Amino acid sequence: MKASELRTKDATELKQELESLLRAQFNLRMQRATQQLSNTSQIGKTRRDIARVRTIMTEKAGK
Numbered sequence: 001m002k003a004s005e006l007r008t009k010d011a012t013e014l015k016q017e018l019e020s021l022l023r024a025q026f027n028l029r030m031q032r033a034t035q036q037l038s039n040t041s042q043i044g045k046t047r048r049d050i051a052r053v054r055t056i057m058t059e060k061a062g063k
Helices: 003-007 011-033 041-062
Strands: none
Touching: 003 041, 011 041
8 A cells, every 4th residue: 555545535534444454454363363363474564564654643633
């Protein structure tokens, strides 16, 4: 997901995106804990996407 794609979304869409990413992060953590996660790099990608969404939300709140 690119930041330019996120900038086109409004606040409610960003909030929904953040919630889905947080759920995905939780599921990935549970898979890692139960030894079911084969691609551990997905956790880092999800963390960066969450940070990206939160940054865009902060930018929009400041305007």
